[in-house]
Amino acid sequence: MNCMDCHRVLPEMMEGPRSAELSTHLKSCPQCSALVADLDAIAREAKQLQAIAEPSPRVWNMIEAQLRSEGLIHAPRPRRSWSAGPGMNWRPFAWLAPVAAALVAGALFLMNPRSTTNSDQANVKVTAPPVTTGKNEVAKSLLGRPPVEDQQILDAVAVQAPMMKASYEDNLRSVNAYIRDAEQSVEQNPYDEEARQYLMEAYEQKAMLYDMALSRSLR
Amino acid sequence: MEMSQRAATLAVAVVVSVASLSVAQGKKEMRFNVGPRANVTVMNQFGSISLKPGSANLVIVTATTNSSNVEVDQSQTGSRIDIHSHLLGGANELNGNVDYEVIAPPDASVNLHSGSGLLHVERMKGDLTIEGANPTVDVREVTSAHVHVRTLKGPVTLTNIRNGHVEITSVSGDIQLNSVSGPLVQVSSTGGKIAYSGDFGAGGDYSLISHTGDIEASIPADASVDVSARSVKGAVENDFAMQPKAHSMFPIVQGRSFVGTMGKAASSVVLRTFSGKIRLKQR
Numbered sequence: 001m002n003c004m005d006c007h008r009v010l011p012e013m014m015e016g017p018r019s020a021e022l023s024t025h026l027k028s029c030p031q032c033s034a035l036v037a038d039l040d041a042i043a044r045e046a047k048q049l050q051a052i053a054e055p056s057p058r059v060w061n062m063i064e065a066q067l068r069s070e071g072l073i074h075a076p077r078p079r080r081s082w083s084a085g086p087g088m089n090w091r092p093f094a095w096l097a098p099v100a101a102a103l104v105a106g107a108l109f110l111m112n113p114r115s116t117t118n119s120d121q122a123n124v125k126v127t128a129p130p131v132t133t134g135k136n137e138v139a140k141s142l143l144g145r146p147p148v149e150d151q152q153i154l155d156a157v158a159v160q161a162p163m164m165k166a167s168y169e170d171n172l173r174s175v176n177a178y179i180r181d182a183e184q185s186v187e188q189n190p191y192d193e194e195a196r197q198y199l200m201e202a203y204e205q206k207a208m209l210y211d212m213a214l215s216r217s218l219r
Numbered sequence: 220m221e222m223s224q225r226a227a228t229l230a231v232a233v234v235v236s237v238a239s240l241s242v243a244q245g246k247k248e249m250r251f252n253v254g255p256r257a258n259v260t261v262m263n264q265f266g267s268i269s270l271k272p273g274s275a276n277l278v279i280v281t282a283t284t285n286s287s288n289v290e291v292d293q294s295q296t297g298s299r300i301d302i303h304s305h306l307l308g309g310a311n312e313l314n315g316n317v318d319y320e321v322i323a324p325p326d327a328s329v330n331l332h333s334g335s336g337l338l339h340v341e342r343m344k345g346d347l348t349i350e351g352a353n354p355t356v357d358v359r360e361v362t363s364a365h366v367h368v369r370t371l372k373g374p375v376t377l378t379n380i381r382n383g384h385v386e387i388t389s390v391s392g393d394i395q396l397n398s399v400s401g402p403l404v405q406v407s408s409t410g411g412k413i414a415y416s417g418d419f420g421a422g423g424d425y426s427l428i429s430h431t432g433d434i435e436a437s438i439p440a441d442a443s444v445d446v447s448a449r450s451v452k453g454a455v456e457n458d459f460a461m462q463p464k465a466h467s468m469f470p471i472v473q474g475r476s477f478v479g480t481m482g483k484a485a486s487s488v489v490l491r492t493f494s495g496k497i498r499l500k501q502r
Contacts, residue, residue, distance in 0.1 A: 161334070
């Protein structure tokens with residue numbers, strides 16, 4: 001078995017037993033061995049991520065219903081699954097896809113699900129700030145992903161499209177700066193609808209970046 | 220004598236090189252009969268895609284490959300056509316390049332994806348989805364269609380888009396809109412510049428948002444718009460004397476924000492940036 005053969009069987013290998021032939025190659029090839037070690041590490045992290053306490057489905061349903069009622073989200077348009085095509089198997093990184101979705105959903109959660117207009121603001125008695133400390137905590141754990149998560153995205157890009165890694169790195173840095181500024185704005189002006197909208201835009205940018213990083217068509 | 224031998228050797232080398240090149244480069248034409256509102260997807264890793272309208276029931280795809288390191292896969296299910304560039308072992312950005320020319324029915328819904336190269340679309344009337352990490356996107360003469368564009372850092376230019384539902388998201392690519400109008404035009408960027416030149420149509424929602432990129436909108440004096448512009452840290456300039464509005468969603472800071480209307484305020488225009496500059500200028 002050579003390196004090319006090894007790369008070809010990597011996806012299956014991640015989910016099943018390793019053949020003797022593959023094991024022999026890994027022992028003799030430091031590059032493939034390092035790659036497999038990285039993939040193993042990502043798979044381990046993925047399992048831990050899944051184990052993180054998740055809000056009940058009811059919470060997500062409520063958020064979704066609220067967002068739909070306010071017209072902030074719509075029924076999903078039919079969208080082709082790019083990962084289903086022939087070629088490389090993205091299953092080892094599939095767990096990252098919900099992370100991208102969580103970025104947007106969580107941003108909306110952070111921004112306070114109640115959208116107000118001028119007239120609403122006059123009529124509705126606000127009993128709590130739109131962004132509470134509690135929500136911030138939730139948001140930070142849910143959204144303010146530590147760099148390790150970005151790193152995992154970059155690792156995924158490096159495996160599938162090494163020449164694109166620098167570009168993704170630059171863009172991630174820009175988007176993270178966007179998010180930081182937007183979060184700061186919301187914290188400083190918790191009643192500013194514009195600031196919340198701005199934060200949502202920032203997270204949508206990051207979600208798009210994650211989505212692109214995971215899309216094999218964009219190699 | 221030695222000279223002529225060298226010349227002969229050189230000639231042979233050139234002939235062999237050209238022969239190798241012609242073997243490596245391949246052109247493949249694919250034809251598909253389709254019904255109304257066909258769905259065409261071209262998924263390319265590296266290389267350009269050009270899309271133009273053709274006859275009502277035929278899709279023609281011409282793929283040009285640079286090497287044997289990439290194959291073109293095709294499939295058809297009813298009126299749904301899928302074309303994929305399939306990279307083989309050892310493929311990279313150079314030898315994995317495929318250039319596509321697509322001719323599709325004008326009403327076809329088309330999805331184009333490429334990581335690099337030019338994505339060019341013209342004169343289509345069906346919905347368009349154009350994505351890629353680093354392509355140059357150029358869409359023109361499109362009417363009554365959804366136009367969705369997503370890039371990481373590839374520049375995006377839209378020209379003469381009428382009655383469109385336009386959504387553009389780019390992290391760092393510059394975005395240029397020329398005569399783009401429709402019920403919904405949303406542009407979002409992190410670091411790219413956004414430039415709009417047109418009249419903002421009538422009755423549409425226009426939203427141009429960037430984090431650090433400048434935003435410039437050039438409109439005629441008779442445009443009918445309800446404008447709200449705000450930069451948190453950058454300068455905001457306005458060439459027009461506008462009708463003031465009684466209410467604003469945010470406090471107006473001189474030189475950093477303004478709200479106002481022109482004409483009958485038919486279209487809503489929102490211009491937002493965090494640290495970029497905003498300029499609303501007369502065309």
